Every structure is written in C-alpha cells, then in structure tokens.
Amino acid sequence: MNGRPEKIEEFGKWLHYSPFSAIIIIAGNHDILFQKKPEKAKKLLSKHDKIHYPEDSGCRVDGISFYGAAWQPESGYGWASTLDTEQESRKKWQSIPPGVQVLITHGTAGWNTGFYGRWKACRQYVTTGRDQSKNKAATTSLWPHT
DSSP: OTTOHHHHHHHHHHHHTSSOSOEEOOOOTTOHHHHHSHHHHHHHHHTSTTEEOOBTEEEEETTEEEEEEOOEEOOSSOOSSEESSHHHHHHHHHTSOTTOSEEEESSOSSOOOOSTTOOOHHHHIIIIIISSOTTTSOSEEEOSOO
16 A cells, blocks of 8 residues: 555455455554554555454454454665564563454564564564463464565
C-alpha cells in the first residue's frame, strides 16, 4: 500500500470488491501513514464494512478470534511499525490477550534468523507469548512478509 492516502483508499476499494465476506489486514513496514497518522489511515479502510484492521487489538469473524500486530524490529531504514528495543517488543507481545486463535503479523511470528542480523520481534513473541503461557499462544499465526 506504501502508506499514501490515495493508495490506501484504492486498496480498500479493491478489497471491498473482492469475493470474500470478511478481510483482515495488518500494515507493513512501508505503510508509513498507519504509524504517523493511524486514525486517518484506519478511517480510509473503515469505509468498507468487510475490512477489519486490528492493530494491537482483536476482532472476531465467523466465531474465530483474530489479533493483529504489525510490529517488527527497527532496521535502520525508517520504516513503519518498528520497535527500537527488545523491551518494547516484549511489551507488545505480552499485550496479546489469552484466547486468540489467529495472530496476524507483518513479519514471521516464529524463529527467523535472516533479517539484517538484528534481534527479532518474532523471537520476543515466541518467548513471551508462547513459552510463558499456553493459554496465551495463538493456535495459528499468519504473516505476509518474511
């Protein structure tokens, strides 16, 4: 989407006319508007009833609970949805409530060792979300970018 308002609006229209009854999305590292002006970005998508954008929140679709987290480690490129420290990452992952069935993230929620040689937000999810409480672990994780 690249974060420009007109691109977000165009993407929302495209999704609206898709054959799916519900669509759940999360922003990525290029979606700067979602970080700098999140209310404006969300408003552009909220025009379409079937689009859900659960950043640091959840939604239910057809009885399934979803939670969205766009966060990833800072890479030095000034991208959106980045966290500077492992402590910030840990705090985000600890905020995932119990009972989430599907976790939607921008980056992988499992072990991934190839991202610019830096610490991984996904590692924080694994150690804080999954290992500390089986009740807190999502049963499925989806991510479009690895």
